Structures are given as structure tokens and as C-alpha cells.
Amino acid sequence: MPRIRVLSDQVANQIAAGEVVERPASVLKELVENALDAGATRIEVRWEEGGKRLLEVADDGCGMARDDLYMALERHATSKVRTADDLGHLASFGFRGEALPSIASVSRFDMASAEQEGAGHRLRCEFGVIKEVQPFSRSRGTTITVRDLFAQLPARKRFLKATETEHAHLWGVVTRMALATPAIHWVLESDRSGRLTLPAVPVAGARLGPLLGDKLTALVPFRDGAAPWTLHGYVSPPELSFRDRNHLYLFVNGRAVRDRLLLAALASAWEGFFPKGSYPAAVVFLDVPADAVDVNVHPTKAEVRFREPQRIFPWVGRALREAWSGLRGGLASVLDLPPRPLEPELERPLAPVAAEHPHLWAATPPATGGHRALEAAFPRREETSRAAEPVPETTVRYLGSFDATYLLAEATGGPEPELWLVDQHVAHERILYERHFLRKHQPAVQPLMPPRVVRVGPEALARLAPFLDACAEAGVEAEPFAEDAVVVRGLPDFLMDRDPEALLADLLQRLEEIGHVDLDHFRRELNAELSCRSAIKKHHHLPADLAQRLIEDLLACEVPHTCPHGRPVIKKLTRTELERSFGRRA
Numbered sequence: 001m002p003r004i005r006v007l008s009d010q011v012a013n014q015i016a017a018g019e020v021v022e023r024p025a026s027v028l029k030e031l032v033e034n035a036l037d038a039g040a041t042r043i044e045v046r047w048e049e050g051g052k053r054l055l056e057v058a059d060d061g062c063g064m065a066r067d068d069l070y071m072a073l074e075r076h077a078t079s080k081v082r083t084a085d086d087l088g089h090l091a092s093f094g095f096r097g098e099a100l101p102s103i104a105s106v107s108r109f110d111m112a113s114a115e116q117e118g119a120g121h122r123l124r125c126e127f128g129v130i131k132e133v134q135p136f137s138r139s140r141g142t143t144i145t146v147r148d149l150f151a152q153l154p155a156r157k158r159f160l161k162a163t164e165t166e167h168a169h170l171w172g173v174v175t176r177m178a179l180a181t182p183a184i185h186w187v188l189e190s191d192r193s194g195r196l197t198l199p200a201v202p203v204a205g206a207r208l209g210p211l212l213g214d215k216l217t218a219l220v221p222f223r224d225g226a227a228p229w230t231l232h233g234y235v236s237p238p239e240l241s242f243r244d245r246n247h248l249y250l251f252v253n254g255r256a257v258r259d260r261l262l263l264a265a266l267a268s269a270w271e272g273f274f275p276k277g278s279y280p281a282a283v284v285f286l287d288v289p290a291d292a293v294d295v296n297v298h299p300t301k302a303e304v305r306f307r308e309p310q311r312i313f314p315w316v317g318r319a320l321r322e323a324w325s326g327l328r329g330g331l332a333s334v335l336d337l338p339p340r341p342l343e344p345e346l347e348r349p350l351a352p353v354a355a356e357h358p359h360l361w362a363a364t365p366p367a368t369g370g371h372r373a374l375e376a377a378f379p380r381r382e383e384t385s386r387a388a389e390p391v392p393e394t395t396v397r398y399l400g401s402f403d404a405t406y407l408l409a410e411a412t413g414g415p416e417p418e419l420w421l422v423d424q425h426v427a428h429e430r431i432l433y434e435r436h437f438l439r440k441h442q443p444a445v446q447p448l449m450p451p452r453v454v455r456v457g458p459e460a461l462a463r464l465a466p467f468l469d470a471c472a473e474a475g476v477e478a479e480p481f482a483e484d485a486v487v488v489r490g491l492p493d494f495l496m497d498r499d500p501e502a503l504l505a506d507l508l509q510r511l512e513e514i515g516h517v518d519l520d521h522f523r524r525e526l527n528a529e530l531s532c533r534s535a536i537k538k539h540h541h542l543p544a545d546l547a548q549r550l551i552e553d554l555l556a557c558e559v560p561h562t563c564p565h566g567r568p569v570i571k572k573l574t575r576t577e578l579e580r581s582f583g584r585r586a
């Protein structure tokens, strides 16, 4: 008697669901992706008890005919892909034809859909068994309701977390989805958070406040590249940092991804702008041609693979580094402009303002968003940082030094004078670093006399070999030598100090971590090292004119407030703070 049998569809679907449907948030992601693929302009999401009891997504997309309601629950049935070739250039989120059958096999599943007003159907399915299909009058679009997820699968149900945790995961999904789709009108409703309406807006920036909180409205937009290769989004200025990486949102062609390599590129970009152990917030949209990326590499599509990683990562790193160094105005404003007097403005009653300035009243942005809401979310820099009347430039006067290490200076020009303490070593380090590094220079290649043979072993050579051309372009002239070695013939000037063997070992390690050669990283690291070595040391008495110049040069830096290793450079004390400490003020 044969022992091998084909599984029933129901069991096969439940097994497949193990991969696709991990928790309510994964159900939500699949349903929303389907709504987006259906061309929806409006999506309403609703859940109860962290999605365990109820999860519903309603859209105004193309809808489905009666027969397609059945087909949608068949495994490997999809309207989005026909041939294997299609997988190479996907324009849709879906392509497997697995999500709905998987979800329907582990829940009480209700799907109502109509291709046109009035003429719809409704299908009801319980844990993989279709119970009924009835005519159902509704507007164009689809509503899918998922109840009692995993109720009949105790083993899976046990893995669901507390309602708050699942609720948080659901928010994670809608946040990413709504950030990536500014043109869609969203309604998000749950038993715990109430109802949030997000009207369509021209760009994602207008959603930062409602979705990520007021703090993140301080993110600054950036853009790089030209269609079809574009990189754009929002980054936090260096004065807005976080203790963890939870404020990083990465999207590739509109898909939220957790991509180790992209993250590494991002991390290489923020180095030097954010102190060690603190992280920026960033919302980054990478858009590339559909055939430049493979999304069919992860069961829940959370990761992607780039066909030409060596083209993507250096670009992402450079563009973001430029975005951060371009925030100079914002940084300078932290140093030399007064904080905006928010409270008094907020406390002022509205009516008198309107009466005094009737034109202001007329310019009040409509509550529904659109352009004005956008402008409000991203006021031009002068408006954010400066009050109504122009503020004079900060002038800094050197007063003396403490312990031949800390420079004392008086800063005026802001709302009140400040006393600054500047660490002379790290200040000088920052100045040197920016002078040498941020000025982009093409490395000059210096030949190694005699060339140096480094034995790396055959396996490492195989990994390194494809990148040797890229290395040569960047000034590291190296060729394979026999089966297990590399001969290094030249090095860029900024790496001349390095031992070629250690350099290759570093390169290999970077290859392991981020999959491409990143000489820029070495350049930065080395520069930080060199700047540190050549900077004025502590306990070194500086003449007054040099000390004055040092502080002025520091102010002219792109990132004056942290050293290249991330240590703070300036400590400030306002007059008010001083007066408080002397008991002159409450």
C-alpha cells in the first residue's frame, strides 16, 4: 500500500499560510497590497483586538466578477503574472497567487466585490471551505473581512502576541503603506486608536506629522538622480537623533523593505554627522526600473535583491551623505539663531490675531491638507528658523582658556548672550576632517615600489576578484596573482599609510557585510584618524588670535557640533541658565 499521498488543498493552503501569514499584520499587508494592485484611490482599514478578532480592508479598485471570487482563492491563481518572464519586471505587489488562499484557509473570510456599481457578489469561506457565494449590491471595489484568525489552529494561535503587540505591528504596516502612497486617501480605524483620515496629498512629506509624530515634521526633504533611477525622501538634521534605528523607513519601488545592504549604505552616509550610538530618522524612497530589482527572494517580500548592487549602494551612500552635509543651513541655525518662541505664539488667542491681521485669516490652510498643509509641514528654512524680523549673525569673541584645553567664548547675536566652552582638540579635528574629506577630491594614485604580493587564499580571491576593477577605478590598483594572491601595485594617496595586507582584509570584511567595495568609507575613517592625529592636542596653550580663528573656522563647518568620531564639540550656557544657577532668577 503506497504511503505517499497528495495533500488536500485545505491542508496545502494552511501549510503555505505558515509562510505568508505570520500574524494579523501580515494579513493586512497582503490585503492592502491587493487593493493597491487593483488601482484603488481610497482604502479603508479597520481592525479589532489587534486584528485577531477582525481585520477589514475596503477599496474602490477594479473589483472582481463572480467567477474571479472563486479563482482568487485557488492557489497559484493570479491576474498579475502570466509567464516566468513577467517576474523579471514586476509592476505589481502581488505575483504568487498565494495570499488570499492562505489567509482564507486560516480564518473566517468574507469577500464582497463588484466591478461596477450595484452588480456585486459576496463570498464566504471558513478555514478554507467555501460556504456560499451570493449576489450582493455594492459600489465598485472590494471589501475583505478576516475574522478569528487562526481560531481553528491552536498551534498557530499560540504564537500570536498580546493585543497591544499585534496592534503595534498593524500600525507598523499601515504607517509604511500610507507613507509610500501619498496619492491614496486612507481611513484607518481600530478599537484602540479610533479613526484617522489621511486625505490624498502630493508628497509623502505631508504625512510625516500625522503618521510619525510632530517631532518628525522637522525632517528635511532630499532628492537625487533622474527617472527611472531616483532616490528621494526625508532625513533628520543632525540635531534630531534617536537612540535606536526605529525611525528608518526604506522603500524600494514603493515596497517597504528591511534591507541589510541599504541600511549599511545609509549607515555609511550618516557616519560623522551623528554621534556614535545615536541614529537619524529617515524616510527613503528608492525608485529603480522594475527589472533592476528582484522581489521574489523572500516569503513575505520584505527583502529584495538588486541586480547591480555595485551601482546602487555607492549612489545611495553618496546621495544621503550629500543630503546630510547639505543641511548646513539647518545646522548653522541651531548654533547661531535663536529657538523660535513657540509657546508665546501658541498661547496667543486666535481671534485677536485674525482681527489684527485679516490677511492671516485668509491664508489659514484648509483642514483637509493639500498644498497648504504641505507648506505648513515644510516651511521654508528661513521661516522655521528665523522669527519675523531678521536676526543678526552670531559673533563669537574668544575670552580665554581653561586648563589649556577648553576655549571660552562669548556668543552674541542671538536672543541672549551665551557662554561657550569649546574643546580645542575635537574642534580642530572637525575642521581638519571637513577640509580634507568633505571637499571631494579625486584620489591621486601612488605606485607601490616594489609591488606587494598579498596571499589572501583562493576563496577570498574568488570573492575579491569581481571587484578589482572597481577598486582600480577608486585608486587601489590590484590584480589576481596565481590562485591565491593579489598583487597590489598602487594605492590612492589617502591610503598610502595603510598596510596593503590590512587594507585587503578590511575590504574583504566590508564585502562580507555590505556586498560591495566601499573605499569612501575607508577614506572617511582614515580621514577621521588623520585629523585626530594632526589636531591640536589638549593641554596645549593657544595664542588668542589662533584660538579666535579656530572658533570661527569651527562655525563655518558643515557639522560644527560633533567631531568625526561623534564626540560633542561645544557646550553652551545661556545668560538665563547662568542667572538661574546664581539664584538671580526662578
Ligand SMILES: Nc1ncnc2c1ncn2[C@@H]1O[C@H](COP(=O)(O)OP(=O)(O)OP(=O)(O)O)[C@@H](O)[C@H]1O
Residues within 6 Å of the ligand: 030, 034, 035, 037, 038, 059, 061, 062, 063, 064, 071, 072, 073, 077, 078, 079, 080, 093, 094, 095, 096, 097, 098, 099, 100, 101, 141, 142
Ligand atoms: N482587492 C482586490 N481587488 C481586485 N482584485 C483582487 C483584490 N484582491 C485580490 N484580487 C484578485 O485576486 C487574485 C489573488 O490575490 P492574491 O493576493 O492571492 O494573489 P496575488 O496578489 O496575485 O499574488 P500574491 O500572493 O503575491 O499576493 C489577484 O491576482 C487579483 O486578481
Ligand SMILES: [Mg+2]
Residues within 6 Å of the ligand: 030, 033, 034, 093, 094, 095, 099, 100
Ligand atoms: Mg496579493
